[in-house]
Amino acid sequence: MQKDINILVVDDEPVVINSCERVLREEGYNVHSAMRGKDAIHLMEENIYNLLLTDLKMPEMDGISLIEWTRKSKPSTGIVVITGYPSQQSIQDVLGLGCIDYVPKPFTPVMLTDVTYRALELAKKTPPLEDFPVGDFTPEMALELNSIINNYKNMPGNLIPVLQKAQEIVGYLPPEVQKQISSKLKVPVAEIHSVVSFYSFFTMKQRGKHLIRVCEGTACYVKRVSAVLDKLISELDVKVGEMTTDRKFSLESVRCLGACGLAPVMMIDQSTHGAMTPMKVVEVLDTYKQP
Amino acid sequence: MQQYRAHLMLCGGTGCIASESLKVKEALSAEIKKRGLENEVNVVFTGCNGFCAEGPIMTVYPEGIFYERLTEKDIPFLVEEHLLKGRPVERLMYKEPEKRHAVPAMKDIPFFNLQVLRVLRNKGLIDPEKIEEYIARDGYMGAAKAFTEMTPAEIVTVVKDSGLRGRGGAGFPTGLKWELAGRVSSDTKYMLCNGDEGDPGAFMDRSVMEADPHSVIEGMIIGARAIGANKGVIYVRAEYPLAVQRLNLAIEQAHEAGLLGEDILGTGFNFDLSIYLGAGAFVCGEETALMRSIEGKRGMPIPRPPFPAQKGLWGKPSVLNNVETLAQIAPIILHGSDWYRSLGTEKSSGTKVFALTGAISNVGLVEVPMGIPLRTIINDIGGGVKGARKKGGRTFKAVQMGGPSGGCIPESLLDTPVTYEDIVQTGAIIGSGGMVVMDDSNCMVSMARFFLEFTADESCGKCPPCRIGTKVMLDMLNDITEGNGKESDIETLQDLCGDIISTSLCGLGQTAPNPVLTTIKYFREEYESHIKDKWCKAGVCRSLCTFIVDEKVCTGCGACQRACTQGAVTGEKKKPHEINQELCIQCRACYDACKFGSINIGPAAMREGLLKDTPAVSV
Numbered sequence: 001m002q003k004d005i006n007i008l009v010v011d012d013e014p015v016v017i018n019s020c021e022r023v024l025r026e027e028g029y030n031v032h033s034a035m036r037g038k039d040a041i042h043l044m045e046e047n048i049y050n051l052l053l054t055d056l057k058m059p060e061m062d063g064i065s066l067i068e069w070t071r072k073s074k075p076s077t078g079i080v081v082i083t084g085y086p087s088q089q090s091i092q093d094v095l096g097l098g099c100i101d102y103v104p105k106p107f108t109p110v111m112l113t114d115v116t117y118r119a120l121e122l123a124k125k126t127p128p129l130e131d132f133p134v135g136d137f138t139p140e141m142a143l144e145l146n147s148i149i150n151n152y153k154n155m156p157g158n159l160i161p162v163l164q165k166a167q168e169i170v171g172y173l174p175p176e177v178q179k180q181i182s183s184k185l186k187v188p189v190a191e192i193h194s195v196v197s198f199y200s201f202f203t204m205k206q207r208g209k210h211l212i213r214v215c216e217g218t219a220c221y222v223k224r225v226s227a228v229l230d231k232l233i234s235e236l237d238v239k240v241g242e243m244t245t246d247r248k249f250s251l252e253s254v255r256c257l258g259a260c261g262l263a264p265v266m267m268i269d270q271s272t273h274g275a276m277t278p279m280k281v282v283e284v285l286d287t288y289k290q291p
Numbered sequence: 292m293q294q295y296r297a298h299l300m301l302c303g304g305t306g307c308i309a310s311e312s313l314k315v316k317e318a319l320s321a322e323i324k325k326r327g328l329e330n331e332v333n334v335v336f337t338g339c340n341g342f343c344a345e346g347p348i349m350t351v352y353p354e355g356i357f358y359e360r361l362t363e364k365d366i367p368f369l370v371e372e373h374l375l376k377g378r379p380v381e382r383l384m385y386k387e388p389e390k391r392h393a394v395p396a397m398k399d400i401p402f403f404n405l406q407v408l409r410v411l412r413n414k415g416l417i418d419p420e421k422i423e424e425y426i427a428r429d430g431y432m433g434a435a436k437a438f439t440e441m442t443p444a445e446i447v448t449v450v451k452d453s454g455l456r457g458r459g460g461a462g463f464p465t466g467l468k469w470e471l472a473g474r475v476s477s478d479t480k481y482m483l484c485n486g487d488e489g490d491p492g493a494f495m496d497r498s499v500m501e502a503d504p505h506s507v508i509e510g511m512i513i514g515a516r517a518i519g520a521n522k523g524v525i526y527v528r529a530e531y532p533l534a535v536q537r538l539n540l541a542i543e544q545a546h547e548a549g550l551l552g553e554d555i556l557g558t559g560f561n562f563d564l565s566i567y568l569g570a571g572a573f574v575c576g577e578e579t580a581l582m583r584s585i586e587g588k589r590g591m592p593i594p595r596p597p598f599p600a601q602k603g604l605w606g607k608p609s610v611l612n613n614v615e616t617l618a619q620i621a622p623i624i625l626h627g628s629d630w631y632r633s634l635g636t637e638k639s640s641g642t643k644v645f646a647l648t649g650a651i652s653n654v655g656l657v658e659v660p661m662g663i664p665l666r667t668i669i670n671d672i673g674g675g676v677k678g679a680r681k682k683g684g685r686t687f688k689a690v691q692m693g694g695p696s697g698g699c700i701p702e703s704l705l706d707t708p709v710t711y712e713d714i715v716q717t718g719a720i721i722g723s724g725g726m727v728v729m730d731d732s733n734c735m736v737s738m739a740r741f742f743l744e745f746t747a748d749e750s751c752g753k754c755p756p757c758r759i760g761t762k763v764m765l766d767m768l769n770d771i772t773e774g775n776g777k778e779s780d781i782e783t784l785q786d787l788c789g790d791i792i793s794t795s796l797c798g799l800g801q802t803a804p805n806p807v808l809t810t811i812k813y814f815r816e817e818y819e820s821h822i823k824d825k826w827c828k829a830g831v832c833r834s835l836c837t838f839i840v841d842e843k844v845c846t847g848c849g850a851c852q853r854a855c856t857q858g859a860v861t862g863e864k865k866k867p868h869e870i871n872q873e874l875c876i877q878c879r880a881c882y883d884a885c886k887f888g889s890i891n892i893g894p895a896a897m898r899e900g901l902l903k904d905t906p907a908v909s910v
């Protein structure tokens with residue numbers, strides 16, 4: 001059952017609210033509803049919602065303002081738009097505001113549950129900024145970051161290069177780093193967060209001393225990289241995407257390192273190890289384990 | 292200039308560096324110094340040679356002797372024998388598979404002698420960090436001709452006449468793309484290079500950027516002149532640090548040489564070039580998404596029109612070309628369109644680089660004229676399936692082309708010529724040039740599942756057919772590989788494929804079903820045996836196989852026992868071994884370890900039967 005999941009439905013048409021409630025409750029979600037933007041904000045201040053489903057055209061406060069408020073005040077709530085006017089432009093506009101998806105009106109129950117399921121998955125993948133541990137973001141790093149930001153300040157499209165440099169300095173992109181970049185570049189935190197979560201190069205998790213990247217590209221797959229990955233998982237006792245308890249290694253999987261001629265391939269920090277076998281995993285790890 | 296009597300071209304591509312060619316380089320320098328040969332022998336650290344699996348490799352000129360799999364320990368002997376005594380070292384040369392004699396000269400090795408190098412014209416011959424070496428091999432002659440003897444319209448005409456088609460996947464005629472952008476008038480235009488190389492299993496662009504960065508830059512300068520662009524950006528994956536470093540250096544050198552920046556070659560034409568690091572999202576290889584990404588946004592595709600030629604990066608007219616496309620340009624300008632057309636076919640002219648990987652003897656990068664049969668690439672250049680000549684050896688099953696947008700081509704179609712038109716007929720695409728060979732130990736249903744997982748994962752999520760459709764298909768394929776498939780699944784999958792193709796917004800979704808469609812088309816019986824017999828004959832899907840030892844064949848060598856991590860294999864030396872089905876986790880380690888083909892793969896039911904027969908052991 002999905003009983004721990006809270007969804008808020010906002011629409012000025014009772015029919016829509018009723019059908020959403022019926023369909024989503026059947027799936028086991030907790031559903032609350034509001035007919036006006038103001039009421040919705042009130043509810044969101046009281047409760048924590050995993051997902052907000054909102055109409056765009058409503059009297060008084062319209063959907064866009066509600067979305068903007070939610071992005072700012074409740075960044076961990078995923079947003080899906082219900083709209084009767086799904087034109088390319090309006091969809092692009094709402095996606096640009098950081099919404100996950102849209103449901104066109106009228107909709108079938110399957111459409112609604114599909115979109116809801118997927119949106120919840122995505123919202124889970126981009127956990128709220130506050131959930132991340134405060135890491136080793138030292139004052140020296142902050143200074144270095146500032147000078148980098150100053151260098152890029154007037155360049156259009158500077159956000160991604162700045163984030164790359166920041167990750168180089170700090171090792172990952174914790175909330176403080178994103179906030180510092182936000183205030184210096186004058187870009188909303190929500191936008192930064194949405195870019196960070198889109199690209200696989202960026203991570204909000206602290207990494208171990210050594211980063212192990214295992215290739216799961218086609219050539220490596222055909223050459224049975226899975227056995228190598230299994231061995232790493234058991235040797236290090238760590239899941240893919242996580243760091244060992246002694247903070248020595250992080251294990252990640254990537255799609256092709258461009259060294260397919262040596263498949264199966266893994267990289268530890270900047271060095272590439274080709275023609276890997278489970279046995280070789282042990283050998284290679286040993287060379288990094290020595291203090 | 293210093294005259295050397297020997298040039299040692301040691302490969303410094305990513306593959307060879309991973310096989311420790313840096314150590315070989317140090318050992319070489321030290322040894323040459325020790326022997327006092329510094330003024331006679333020149334060591335060049337080149338870009339990727341292409342024969343990556345045999346690395347580290349080195350070619351010694353003037354004789355052209357090819358050495359492979361060098362280690363630092365081999366160096367003192369090699370220097371003494373070859374460079375001092377003039378006796379090439381046979382032990383370190385290439386040997387033809389299964390025939391033991393050494394092949395000394397690079398030009399005699401089939402892997403090399405069937406190739407025609409245009410894009411890779413400088414591979415293994417120059418130091419990619421020195422512009423002089425590029426120039427010495429006709430580098431920037433194409434640009435000089437384009438700037439001093441040709442009008443932009445003439446450049447476009449030559450490229451159009453050459454028949455060159457984009458090598459990034461879609462195969463759109465390059466000259467036409469340039470012409471469209473050239474016609475639009477605007478104060479700013481952009482010439483962009485796509486070095487995102489998202490297709491997993493392909494590495495040609497990486498090699499070109501690492502081995503010959505100037506060839507890409509020269510192509511961009513000529514393109515910029517043709518369309519009237521004064522700004523350029525090369526979009527490279529951040530995962531390619533060596534490519535980034537070499538491109539940066541090359542841009543700097545080109546600037547100093549007056550080939551970039553203001554008033555290029557004294558013609559008054561300005562062109563500024565910079566590098567942009569991609570941040571890892573497959574969909575960013577798509578042109579509109581790539582431009583959004585350079586603008587610092589989430590890289591999501593937008594519907595066309597407007598086409599980038601009218602409204603691209605920052606809303607300005609833009610042309611995006613693939614790395615390999617651009618590397619073809621300079622020779623075309625220099626030698627003309629007829630020269631280019633002298634290879635290839637009417638509709639697919641020139642040469643194409645392929646990354647040949649997977650279950651093949653000679654893994655590496657190959658450049659061939661378009662129109663040669665797939666069989667020539669796989670059997671002659673690639674040396675056939677690896678381990679095919681052994682007793683009970685592997686057999687060819689399929690070659691995958693075009694990555695997640697492509698398909699699997701079976702043995703029966705290996706005589707298909709590699710051209711854009713012919714490959715499409717098979718259901719696959721040429722794509723960016725990845726060619727992954729699969730043998731009978733690969734399961735085609737898992738392969739389809741693998742690609743679907745990739746596309747479902749990389750779908751940017753913007754349009755529902757791609758996003759939800761790939762997810763639904765992935766779930767079905769998961770069910771089939773886990774033994775929960777239904778007989779109707781094959782038809783349902785085919786229907787879903789049709790829907791996704793016709794309704795997705797960008798190329799990612801429109802092509803995502805190809806791997807599924809081609810595997811159903813050519814390997815339907817594999818789907819059926821997964822669904823009906825619960826049997827994965829390749830032994831890949833763990834819930835659908837049983838590993839048993841064929842007592843008649845087993846020699847009792849113990850290799851399987853050593854490979855098993857579960858302690859499931861038992862048996863005395865020199866006597867047939869046995870697999871304890873209770874402990875076996877179907878990881879296939881024993882099967883891969885056996886050199887005699889004595890491990891058989893049965894259906895899931897066999898295991899259940901065997902388990903029932905053995906009374907449960909109480910502990």
Ligand SMILES: Cc1cc2nc3c(=O)[nH]c(=O)nc-3n(C[C@H](O)[C@H](O)[C@H](O)COP(=O)(O)O)c2cc1C
Nearest residue numbers: 457458459485488489576577578612613616798799
């Ligand atoms: C999902 C997707 C991914 C793509 N990835 C790449 C890529 O990694 N490299 C590339 O050169 N082209 C890629 N393309 C093709 C580009 O959109 C574009 O057609 C190409 O870069 C144009 O250059 P060309 O005409 O020289 O081939 C991709 C297309 C799609 C739809």
Ligand code: FES
Nearest residue numbers: 215217220257260
């Ligand atoms: S597929 Fe693994 S490096 Fe390319």
